[in-house]
Amino acid sequence: MSNHANQQVKDKVRVRIAPSPTGHLHVGTARTALYNYLFARRHGGTFVLRLEDTDEVRSKDEYTKDIIDGLKWLGLTWDEGPDIGGPYPPYKQTDKIDHYEHFADKLIKNKTAYLCYATTEELTALKEEQKETGQAPRYDNRGRDLTDAARTKYEAEGRIPSVRFIVEEPRMVSWHDSIKGEIAIDTSDLGGDMVIIKSSGVAIYNFAVVIDDIDMKITHVIRGEDHIHNTAKQLLIYEALETDPPVFAHAPLIFDLERQKLSKRKHGESVHIDYYRKKGYMPEAIVNYLTQMSWTHPEEKEIYSLEEAALVFDLDKVSKSPAVFDVDRLNWFNGHYIRQLPIELITERALPFLQDFDLKQYSKEDLEHIVSALRNNLTTLSEITDAARFFFDAKPTIEAEVKETVLKGDKAPIVLKILLDKLSSFEFADPASCKKTVDALGKEIGMKGKDLYWPIRAALSGTTHGPDLGATISILGEKRVRTRIETALEHCCLSK
Ligand code: GLU
Secondary structure (H helix, E strand, O other): OOHHHHHHHHHOOEEEEOOOOOOOOEHHHHHHHHHHHHHHHHOOOEEEEOEOOOOOOOOOHHHHHHHHHHHHHHOOOOOEEOOEOOOOOOOEHHHHHHHHHHHHHHHHHOOOEEEEOOOHHHHHHHHHHHHHOOOOOOOOOOOOOOOHHHHHHHHHOOOOOEEEEOOOOOOEEEEEEOOOEEEEEEHHHOOOOEEEEOOOOOEOHHHHHHHHHHHOOOOEEEEEHHHHHHHHHHHHHHHHOOOOOOEEEEEOOEEOOOOOEOOHHHHHHHHEHHHHHHOOOOHHHHHHHHHHHHEOOOOOOOOOOHHHHHHHOOHHHEOOOOEEOOHHHHHHHHHHHHHHOOHHHHHHHHHHHHOOOOHHHOOHHHHHHHHHHHHHHOOOHHHHHHHHHHHHOOOOOOOHHHHHHHHOOOHHHHHHHHHHHOHHHOOOOOHHHHHHHHHHHHHHOOOOHHHHHHHHHHHHHOOOOOOOHHHHHHHHHHHHHHHHHHHHHHHHHHOO
């Protein structure tokens, strides 16, 4: 490969999303994944999915699956990672324990790390003492200059050491952040020398992440602002490994309307992407909403697809200030996409919410007509279960109040009788003509508005509101309409 080609490969954008499979895919992680994805696409780069499972206790396969499913559902497909070449999942940190140890040995050799023999009990006692004296919890670097005699004694006691990285203090670690601008962190705020390999042999996140980012030639680390102190620690490790660090960009945190961080404890399942998936949100709406939450489209467009955003996305247009998660606004986006996406797609997505009904009684085309008639009034697709019920029930349940106020009235039998008499004159295939015929019959009997429509709606759907009347008649077809009017008429007579 020529030097020039080498340079091109070197400069090629490589970004990653590195979720820990210790919980379901969080809205914040999805937003970070989205920004990484858009950045990669914008620059013709590579987007990597890496699972950070260094927390052996809390990492679970079910969360790995949820994260993978959620990212795929959102359309944030990765170019390297699970499912793409190699074993599944290829980028698990727990598979690379020896590899991290090798780098830790290198640091021990160049005297930027050391073996620490402090026991859990000793460290807990230290914390207690600091608490009592009102100090911030931190490691007191006691293991940094152990004598050979002390080390031999600890080893004879059977203590298994961890590896700690030396954090020199005081010192400022500073960098130019592609979103936040200039950042400087005082190493005195980093909690003392940090463990990089636990005594169990497992690498700690701040260490593993550096090695992985080096291994994967990551050029830009785009992640949440809550990692700013970690970035300072990681920059120190890059320095000790004599490796150039990637560019860092910290996206603002996401708050609720009361300016509280989005958290499982406060907001329950609504912080998880899966929650929106189950409720029938459109992935296009979530992606559009999350993208515009902290990023401004250069033409200030509000509605755009992932592909459209990828053409113009860059980090300089990402806001520095916190984002606000407002479910009403998300619902606005969702309603928009439910109305605008192709009807075949929305029908397919609606089917899981219609599973309890006997779907076979309608053709595919009619199912699309049902969804089309209902979708204008839906905020989430899950609402279609109740909205569509009357199309499928042999006899729609008539609301008590509707029975009382509409069917018991003196107008209902007149309207329903003429409808029944003239039913054969309806052109059922044409919703607009069905509506016209209803209006014409109304004219004949001197009725319009709710006097005319409510009894018909009550008979057909059991309620006085709902989708377009012409569409409803057309979809139900002659046989169902006849049966429903006959039933409602019986009801009128009984109640008289
Ligand atoms: N596993 C970390 C997290 O889920 C990754 C942070 C990073 O991007 O470095 O927060």
